[in-house]
């Protein structure tokens with residue numbers, strides 16, 4: 114069986130809600146049934162085969178080709194199986210994802226990995242604001258799983274994050290790790306202003322010295338035995354995070370945000 | 385258009401009709417007498433075997449005003465999880481605990497309600513409250529203006545101004561805010577909170593003004609009576625939610641000295657301190673005091689299990705309650721030095737001892753207060769539960785075996801602390817009609833609503849009798865609003881706009897002299913802008929104002 118492949122015929126003027134096209138919802142369906150499903154686009158409902166040419170039949174292995182940045186909710190609540198996107202993805206990529214693998218070859222929009230629970234999400238390009246965050250008003254962001262971004266991430270990475278790993282090879286914007294309750298965010302590039310704003314707990318692992326608020330306290334230089342174990346867990350990734358030369362165990366440790374409980378930590382590599 | 389409703393079983397306590405078969409005639413929006421000559425009936429409804437009541441009136445429901453919008457902003461999930469699509473005749477909206485204004489109107493109408501009264505209109509935000517209620521379709525509405533922690537009144541009390549001056553100020557404020565009643569919330573306590581007091585007992589002085597809640601209640605209850613407002617002073621007392629507050633409530637009843645007073649959401653004010661958890665039901669004594677004191681009316685503020693949000697002017701108590709917020713987020717704020725606001729989401733759980741006993745306390749209150757004309761069916765929407773839970777509440781009141789079934793599932797320690805299982809009373813349809821219709825109209829002073837005799841507006845709800853009272857009350861067959869058929873089989877079939885009910889007590893116009901100086905010196909708004917004009921409600925062509933008579937007026 115070959116991968117169930119949706120090739121976008123043309124870009125629509127309005128955004129498209131892609132949430133019906135996930136492995137667990139399609140696995141019992143025949144291709145003709147899938148073609149007849151409807152997708153909400155602005156005020157209209159469009160048949161899947163109006164928007165996409167469909168090939169293949171293995172719903173555990175979905176490919177979205179010619180994807181563009183107004184296809185929202187790709188991989189929503191994905192519960193096992195693989196989705197691979199060639200091109201860009203819109204907002205809410207992997208929203209509430211529960212298991213499986215989701216990969217995007219281009220960029221992703223706002224709120225990627227929003228309230229993600231488990232599984233693996235990889236974005237080869239850049240991603241927008243609120244990566245791994247909670248929906249507005251909700252108190253819990255990403256709760257588990259791993260997100261890898263090879264490019265840059267926008268502002269508010271991991272807002273209200275509870276657990277899991279967010280790995281960013283490029284830069285992260287302002288308010289990285291804001292209101293975090295727990296979990297790990299690793300950034301190889303630069304970070305912006307207000308790093309760890311109102312974080313309770315959790316770890317921000319950085320390769321370059323950030324601009325820290327006054328509410329973070331310098332706790333000195335440390336050699337941390339858990340870091341080699343953490344890096345070892347990245348070994349299987351197709352990423353610079355898997356590279357042995359990236360690993361380190363000597364860090365400057367800062368505790369904060371002292372305007373919250375102050376149990377969070379910012380670890381900065383000592384070269 | 386001449387409409388005949390034929391052969392229904394009518395429950396109209398306002399004219400003493402208790403389950404008799406009667407025909408009802410409607411012309412030009414009102415109920416009319418049986419025509420003497422042959423008048424052509426344009427439309428006849430065969431209601432044989434159906435139950436006919438007037439449209440229900442919710443006399444205490446938070447449907448307009450700033451705190452609703454704060455709750456909406458605080459709880460986007462309440463809206464995401466409950467979207468309502470538009471139809472050809474209804475608009476889209478959303479929300480479970482605090483629905484959008486349009487959805488509020490549709491859902492009330494679909495349960496057979498035709499009027500709702502917002503009990504906490506802050507004078508300075510009255511415009512916003514009325515504008516929001518103007519967007520609630522189908523329902524009639526009105527508001528009780530909130531006083532008692534306003535700086536101007538407290539200054540008057542400190543300066544020992546005479547009752548006449550206070551009467552003028554109260555009457556003027558009712559005009560300015562387009563109100564039909566006067567409400568007081570934690571009298572003086574909202575103000576005291578700003579002077580770092582975290583509780584204020586009935587006889588405790590506000591640290592800044594040196595006045596006590598007892599003083600404030602007396603002077604306002606006297607004012608309401610003397611200026612001739614039918615609706616008694618609407619009181620949200622001191623110490624809401626505090627174990628042991630039953631004594632405060634008993635003292636409040638005693639302290640008002642026979643003046644008319646309405647105690648709202650009394651469930652939250654009927655707690656003792658007995659038992660292992662130092663939390664118990666004080667209903668036996670409270671109900672006895674209510675039965676004895678005919679000047680007192682109450683509404684219950686029943687809690688029902690599930691997610692809701694509490695929105696109150698009582699910033700002092702809401703600040704204390706924020707620890708129990710679920711989900712854990714909350715807002716407490718001052719409003720222009722004149723009032724407060726606290727919004728705390730709550731999830732009432734049947735397996736939580738306190739919540740379970742609160743549930744039982746509310747039901748005990750319903751069942752132990754004898755006179756249905758002096759007790760009203762509320763959940764203090766949305767504070768105890770969203771108004772959409774009323775049919776469930778009615779079933780709990782009318783069906784003892786159902787009540788005991790639910791009782792057997794709540795926290796076992798709470799079951800031991802309530803007498804509920806031994807109470808045999810079941811509400812009758814007539815008693816439900818009194819609480820939710822005739823009694824409410826009488827309490828608020830609506831001259832031509834809440835009854836089915838000729839001359840009343842044709843607000844009429846028709847149900848199919850069903851032993852499952854929840855099913856019966858959640859899906860009326862027909863609802864007429866001002867003679868227009870708006871609901872069929874529990875679904876809105878047409879919409880219209882209700883009126884805004886007000887009263888206009890007299891005052892000495894010279895009251896504005898002192899007020900103008902005060903506004904110029906202290907407030908963010910000029911006196912002229914503070915006062916609402918009728919046009920603001922009526923000029924869009926949808927809204928209208930209905931002025932009700934004062935006590936002593938010739939009807």
Ligand SMILES: [Zn+2]
Pocket residue numbers: 444446503648649764767
């Ligand atoms: Zn209330």
